[in-house]
Amino acid sequence: MPELRQDPTTKEWIIIAKERTKRPHEFHRPVSQRPKAEYEESCPFCLGNESRTPPEVLAYRQEERANSPGWTVRVFPNKYAALEPEGTTVRQVEADFFWKMDGVGYHEVIVETPLHNRFLPSMDWQEVQAILQAYRQRYLFLREDKRVRYILIFKNHGEAAGTSLAHPHSQLVATSVVPANLRRKYEEAGRYFDATGRCIHCDALEAELRAKRRVVMETERFVVYHPFASQTPFETWIVPRRYCPSFAQATNEEIADLSVVLKKTLGSLSAALNDPDYNYVVNSAPIAGEDEEYYLWHLQILPRLGRLAGFELGSGMRINPAQPEETARFIRELDS
Amino acid sequence: MPELRQDPTTKEWIIIAKERTKRPHEFHRPVSQRPKAEYEESCPFCLGNESRTPPEVLAYRQEERANSPGWTVRVFPNKYAALEPEGTTVRQVEADFFWKMDGVGYHEVIVETPLHNRFLPSMDWQEVQAILQAYRQRYLFLREDKRVRYILIFKNHGEAAGTSLAHPHSQLVATSVVPANLRRKYEEAGRYFDATGRCIHCDALEAELRAKRRVVMETERFVVYHPFASQTPFETWIVPRRYCPSFAQATNEEIADLSVVLKKTLGSLSAALNDPDYNYVVNSAPIAGEDEEYYLWHLQILPRLGRLAGFELGSGMRINPAQPEETARFIRELDS
Numbered sequence: 001m002p003e004l005r006q007d008p009t010t011k012e013w014i015i016i017a018k019e020r021t022k023r024p025h026e027f028h029r030p031v032s033q034r035p036k037a038e039y040e041e042s043c044p045f046c047l048g049n050e051s052r053t054p055p056e057v058l059a060y061r062q063e064e065r066a067n068s069p070g071w072t073v074r075v076f077p078n079k080y081a082a083l084e085p086e087g088t089t090v091r092q093v094e095a096d097f098f099w100k101m102d103g104v105g106y107h108e109v110i111v112e113t114p115l116h117n118r119f120l121p122s123m124d125w126q127e128v129q130a131i132l133q134a135y136r137q138r139y140l141f142l143r144e145d146k147r148v149r150y151i152l153i154f155k156n157h158g159e160a161a162g163t164s165l166a167h168p169h170s171q172l173v174a175t176s177v178v179p180a181n182l183r184r185k186y187e188e189a190g191r192y193f194d195a196t197g198r199c200i201h202c203d204a205l206e207a208e209l210r211a212k213r214r215v216v217m218e219t220e221r222f223v224v225y226h227p228f229a230s231q232t233p234f235e236t237w238i239v240p241r242r243y244c245p246s247f248a249q250a251t252n253e254e255i256a257d258l259s260v261v262l263k264k265t266l267g268s269l270s271a272a273l274n275d276p277d278y279n280y281v282v283n284s285a286p287i288a289g290e291d292e293e294y295y296l297w298h299l300q301i302l303p304r305l306g307r308l309a310g311f312e313l314g315s316g317m318r319i320n321p322a323q324p325e326e327t328a329r330f331i332r333e334l335d336s
Numbered sequence: 337m338p339e340l341r342q343d344p345t346t347k348e349w350i351i352i353a354k355e356r357t358k359r360p361h362e363f364h365r366p367v368s369q370r371p372k373a374e375y376e377e378s379c380p381f382c383l384g385n386e387s388r389t390p391p392e393v394l395a396y397r398q399e400e401r402a403n404s405p406g407w408t409v410r411v412f413p414n415k416y417a418a419l420e421p422e423g424t425t426v427r428q429v430e431a432d433f434f435w436k437m438d439g440v441g442y443h444e445v446i447v448e449t450p451l452h453n454r455f456l457p458s459m460d461w462q463e464v465q466a467i468l469q470a471y472r473q474r475y476l477f478l479r480e481d482k483r484v485r486y487i488l489i490f491k492n493h494g495e496a497a498g499t500s501l502a503h504p505h506s507q508l509v510a511t512s513v514v515p516a517n518l519r520r521k522y523e524e525a526g527r528y529f530d531a532t533g534r535c536i537h538c539d540a541l542e543a544e545l546r547a548k549r550r551v552v553m554e555t556e557r558f559v560v561y562h563p564f565a566s567q568t569p570f571e572t573w574i575v576p577r578r579y580c581p582s583f584a585q586a587t588n589e590e591i592a593d594l595s596v597v598l599k600k601t602l603g604s605l606s607a608a609l610n611d612p613d614y615n616y617v618v619n620s621a622p623i624a625g626e627d628e629e630y631y632l633w634h635l636q637i638l639p640r641l642g643r644l645a646g647f648e649l650g651s652g653m654r655i656n657p658a659q660p661e662e663t664a665r666f667i668r669e670l671d672s
Contacts, residue, residue, distance in 0.1 A: 001423055002439025004513060012516040015439055017418045082353045082647070082655050087337055097543035098564045103338025103351055154646030162645025173647050177340060180348040181652025184520060207433035228434045281650030302649060309498025310490030311418070311509050313638060314617035316517025319418050 024330035121267035158277025201296035233322035360666035383450035457603035494613025537632035569658035
């Protein structure tokens with residue numbers, strides 16, 4: 001019998017499909033597809049190719065010579081930016097009915113390492129820490145622009161995850177609107193808070209800790225689990241124990257702990273699935289909600305093991321062919 | 337300057353990206369990947385292979401001998417069904433917090449033709465009509481099950497659209513919950529109706545007819561257009577002129593007209609993009625909303641020309657690298 005599970009934070013139902021169920025090891029990828037060389041002549045993100053990107057807005061480097069080698073992490077506007085800083089947020093109307101506005105915002109690339117083949121699980125944790133610090137630094141800088149309502153940091157790893165450039169990098173998009181999807185999720189959390197006086201995301205974390213079966217790792221500051229209503233096999237959440245609505249508010253201690261946890265978590269996924277393509281997303285509250293009491297930031301990892309088809313696109317529901325209890329156990333056993 | 341456009345029916349913002357803009361012809365696919373032969377030994381949907389599928393629940397056939405050759409359209413439960421008829425809709429609770437229930441529902445396959453290589457654009461319109469009649473017949477039958485709250489009919493065409501079986505077929509999923517996404521879209525439409533006394537979907541259709549630039553075809557009963565806030569290049573909607581919340585309520589005249597329009601629309605897309613992979617979805621109101629005055633059923637075609645990446649998965653917003661005005665003009669010029 002298949003099962004429907006409701007995501008407590010979005011209220012969407014997920015189908016855990018029985019007839020399509022696969023064992024965790026069946027998601028193992030036959031061949032890893034990452035680059036082998038440290039340097040790739042044609043890659044604009046590689047060391048020495050700095051002139052092929054837009055000028056940097058942040059870099060961690062030894063010498064203070066911008067846009068030259070010597071950096072460890074480097075941030076610049078996306079050359080093919082989805083949003084741009086110029087423009088206004090005044091709405092215009094078309095055909096007396098449709099609303100549109102300038103595509104105001106920021107779209108940046110965070111190059112994580114000068115080396116073309118150095119992916120997160122193989123880095124030292126201090127290298128991961130520097131990446132996370134760059135995320136936070138850009139977040140804190142861009143949120144000062146009063147037109148910015150929401151900031152999303154994410155990573156597309158591999159072609160199935162939507163990237164064409166293999167060099168390790170993340171991206172940041174700052175939007176002048178709160179996405180309607182997030183607005184609704186946030187309103188749900190607000191209603192829950194009004195009724196209970198509690199944060200629904202914190203209660204979900206506590207329920208996962210009570211249920212225990214889907215938890216894969218715990219540290220002093222973070223819990224890692226495969227959520228009850230996972231959208232996809234091996235979906236993994238890294239959630240802080242301390243209440244905090246936005247990644248912008250993470251402390252240095254949390255960033256340091258997260259570096260170790262993220263490296264370990266991605267390493268385990270890579271070992272379990274043989275280097276799968278994945279996205280991760282750093283979910284934060286809208287900027288205007290940073291002082292509210294009902295959103296908990298978290299890092300969500302979504303392995304890209306299948307395709308969204310017509311049912312998913314049409315309904316918004318997802319069909320997950322794996323049990324999160326089983327995938328979590330698989331990871332725990334691998335780690336032990 | 338990129339542009340943000342709000343989908344009037346969901347309130348989600350779409351980014352029409354300028355720096356990534358492609359001209360319509362750039363989406364042309366180099367090589368068509370459809371099968372060439374009428375029969376494929378290994379295909380369970382081919383004529384003569386009926387014993388390899390679950391027993392049929394509907395077939396249009398000359399002789400009354402079920403599960404044998406002689407049919408033109410054939411419907412049976414999906415062998416790998418996401419939902420199953422047995423079970424109850426009683427909710428259960430886990431860890432005092434999470435809600436789940438049996439995966440009750442129906443998941444059926446509609447094989448559109450006995451021929452492995454006969455796709456919609458190459459069919460006679462009467463063959464398309466028979467497929468649409470089968471959709472409606474199954475819809476009307478399954479909605480009698482009181483546990484069914486919503487029925488989605490869809491088609492996955494090609495690997496990028498999530499199918500592994502090339503034989504022309506569609507699917508139907510009947511769910512025992514209204515998807516939360518649809519519930520919200522429906523609530524938006526309800527609020528609009530409360531305020532204006534009008535159907536927001538009908539007003540969107542009228543606004544598209546006023547704007548005119550995105551309309552690609554009009555018939556007596558249908559309008560075909562690339563919507564203002566298209567999620568993806570060449571997204572195409574086929575919308576009835578007559579108010580009608582559910583596909584289940586389409587008349588025979590509408591089905592006949594839609595057959596011609598659908599064949600023509602998919603044929604134009606195939607010519608424009610060289611046989612792209614796509615999904616289409618027949619959007620209807622929830623079953624309990626069939627007598628309300630604020631939902632208009634429509635057929636939505638989503639070509640699969642790119643990958644959803646971290647930004648789209650994390651925010652729910654979409655980045656569309658094409659202007660719907662331009663893609664619509666491209667189709668109109670191709671057709672003229």
